[in-house]
Amino acid sequence: MSVIFDPKALLGENRTQAPQATQAWSVHFSPTKSLSLQVFGLVVVGLLTLCVWRRYFSPISDIPGPFAASFTRLWHIKRILNGKQNLDLISLHDKHGYFVRIAPNEVSVSHPSAVRKILAAPLHKGSWYKVIAFPDGRFANPMSETDPAIKNELSRHLAPAYTLPNLLRSEPNITQTLSLLFSWLDQHSTSGAPIDLDKFFTFATSDVIGEVLFSKQFGFLQTGTDIDNTISNSHPQAAYVSIAGFFRWFHVLFLSNPLITWLGVTPWGHLINTAVAAIKERQRNHDDGRSCDALSHWLRVLEQHKQMGPDGKMQEHEVHSAAFNAVAAGNETVAAALQAFVYYMIRHPDAWTRAREEVDAAGVAGEVSYAEAQKLPFLQACIKEALRIFGPASMGLPRVVPKGGLTIGDRTLPEGTTVSVNIWVIHYSKEIWGEDAREFNPDRWFREGAAGLEKYFIPWGMGYASCPGQNIAKIELSKICATLVRDYEFTQVDPKQEWTWKANFTVTPENWPCYVKKRVVVE
Numbered sequence: 277m278s279v280i281f282d283p284k285a286l287l288g289e290n291r292t293q294a295p296q297a298t299q300a301w302s303v304h305f306s307p308t309k310s311l312s313l314q315v316f317g318l319v320v321v322g323l324l325t326l327c328v329w330r331r332y333f334s335p336i337s338d339i340p341g342p343f344a345a346s347f348t349r350l351w352h353i354k355r356i357l358n359g360k361q362n363l364d365l366i367s368l369h370d371k372h373g374y375f376v377r378i379a380p381n382e383v384s385v386s387h388p389s390a391v392r393k394i395l396a397a398p399l400h401k402g403s404w405y406k407v408i409a410f411p412d413g414r415f416a417n418p419m420s421e422t423d424p425a426i427k428n429e430l431s432r433h434l435a436p437a438y439t440l441p442n443l444l445r446s447e448p449n450i451t452q453t454l455s456l457l458f459s460w461l462d463q464h465s466t467s468g469a470p471i472d473l474d475k476f477f478t479f480a481t482s483d484v485i486g487e488v489l490f491s492k493q494f495g496f497l498q499t500g501t502d503i504d505n506t507i508s509n510s511h512p513q514a515a516y517v518s519i520a521g522f523f524r525w526f527h528v529l530f531l532s533n534p535l536i537t538w539l540g541v542t543p544w545g546h547l548i549n550t551a552v553a554a555i556k557e558r559q560r561n562h563d564d565g566r567s568c569d570a571l572s573h574w575l576r577v578l579e580q581h582k583q584m585g586p587d588g589k590m591q592e593h594e595v596h597s598a599a600f601n602a603v604a605a606g607n608e609t610v611a612a613a614l615q616a617f618v619y620y621m622i623r624h625p626d627a628w629t630r631a632r633e634e635v636d637a638a639g640v641a642g643e644v645s646y647a648e649a650q651k652l653p654f655l656q657a658c659i660k661e662a663l664r665i666f667g668p669a670s671m672g673l674p675r676v677v678p679k680g681g682l683t684i685g686d687r688t689l690p691e692g693t694t695v696s697v698n699i700w701v702i703h704y705s706k707e708i709w710g711e712d713a714r715e716f717n718p719d720r721w722f723r724e725g726a727a728g729l730e731k732y733f734i735p736w737g738m739g740y741a742s743c744p745g746q747n748i749a750k751i752e753l754s755k756i757c758a759t760l761v762r763d764y765e766f767t768q769v770d771p772k773q774e775w776t777w778k779a780n781f782t783v784t785p786e787n788w789p790c791y792v793k794k795r796v797v798v799e
């Protein structure tokens with residue numbers, strides 16, 4: 277063996293051993309193998325050089341953070357998949373301060389001014405967002421578009437459907453859908469069987485989205501089942517999306533491939549199939565112009581743009597992707613917020629009692645309207661506090677530093693750096709919220725100076741990319757939470773058990789079955 281790897285022998289310098297070496301060469305080495313080894317060696321050296329450069333010579337190499345994160349995105353991916361990225365980031369900021377390097381070119385920022393300077397400013401979004409293109413990588417939509425000017429133009433076509441006055445025109449349909457949720461609670465109250473709120477809240481929020489979008493429920497509440505395992509399958513899909521954005525070439529080859537569109541096989545199941553079918557049906561049977569759901573708005577705008585000829589900008593695929601994004605973004609998020617409300621409120625029975633007394637004192641009877649729930653300040657503070665302590669969006673929101681750099685606090689970050697703001701990190705900041713930042717305390721919203729905290733309350737994000745569906749969520753949360761505190765009592769099957777949740781794309785709690793008891797009102 278030593279002869280085979282003796283460089284002199286290989287070079288033919290040792291004449292006495294040369295024949296042996298030549299023989300060994302012919303047996304163990306081929307020119308192709310040697311070339312592969314050389315290429316392999318070059319790749320290894322290249323990668324090592326890149327890692328060393330990223331770690332020690334990049335313009336952000338002095339920013340602290342986990343060692344591996346300084347040269348590979350894999351550290352961040354692992355955290356996302358572990359499902360505790362939000363808490364991990366909070367600990368890292370506790371340890372390192374305002375700036376933490378979480379990937380070779382990404383810095384997570386917790387400085388209070390980050391909300392204004394990063395999220396509220398018209399910075400380009402990070403390339404991660406491109407993963408949201410639908411039905412495949414060729415089609416941008418407001419969420420996947422990273423240029424704020426183009427994003428705003430695309431959103432303009434969709435926005436009228438999301439205004440509060442327009443959504444409130446769908447309130448009777450929402451109320452009717454929610455009555456199905458409450459009848460499930462009643463049934464469980466009568467039978468004494470535990471209820472999985474994670475499932476039933478997601479059934480309800482999915483069906484409400486169906487009503488708001490195209491006046492059609494998905495059928496989850498009617499059947500009381502997760503049709504085609506759509507909701508349980510959506511969890512691994514969401515985990516996939518949360519990391520695919522960092523490997524978009526893979527996503528474009530795989531699920532975001534034009535071939536998939538051409539074949540008509542969407543991997544997103546019942547929700548999307550139902551949405552697409554509803555759009556097609558509405559296009560076949562035009563409505564009479566009186567419908568107020570989102571789809572009728574979007575199809576009207578599309579028609580206007582078609583009539584404009586070449587000046588019309590809206591494309592048909594925008595209607596599909598708007599429906600897809602709303603369906604994907606609008607069910608688990610609201611369901612997580614509802615669960616957070618119940619979970620934290622049953623741990624603070626005083627708050628539950630005060631909220632109930634407030635509803636009772638206001639004389640709110642029967643189906644609770646959004647307008648009535650808006651007049652219940654303590655209930656609204658409890659909802660806000662649930663959204664603050666357990667924000668449903670767990671990913672950092674990445675933006676790109678523009679030309680000339682971006683100064684935050686005493687640090688200037690160079691052009692091209694991705695800077696992200698994590699909602700949990702801001703909501704858990706003791707500097708912003710005080711020493712009790714990590715506790716559920718609805719009364720904080722009544723303290724002196726509370727109005728000044730509103731700018732740091734960012735469950736919907738902030739600025740041009742913030743959540744367009746927040747009015748839908750507020751309507752649902754207000755109506756449901758007011759009814760829950762007024763009409764029901766919840767206790768966990770195991771009151772000491774902490775819930776489990778995974779923070780991939782959004783935070784999804786599970787496994788905390790509860791007993792529900794309908795309140796008996798004695799006249």
Ligand code: HEM
Nearest residue numbers: 418419601602605606609610613669736737741743745749
């Ligand atoms: C409690 C419930 C919800 C929370 C906490 C929430 C939060 C968020 C956040 C943080 C973003 C990202 C902002 C960014 O990238 O900077 C977002 C985006 C989005 N949300 Fe929500 N959301 C909720 C409910 C909904 C609902 C009900 C809908 C239904 C329409 C919806 C539709 C969307 C869409 C379509 C986007 C992409 C934004 C865009 O088009 O630019 N969300 N949401």
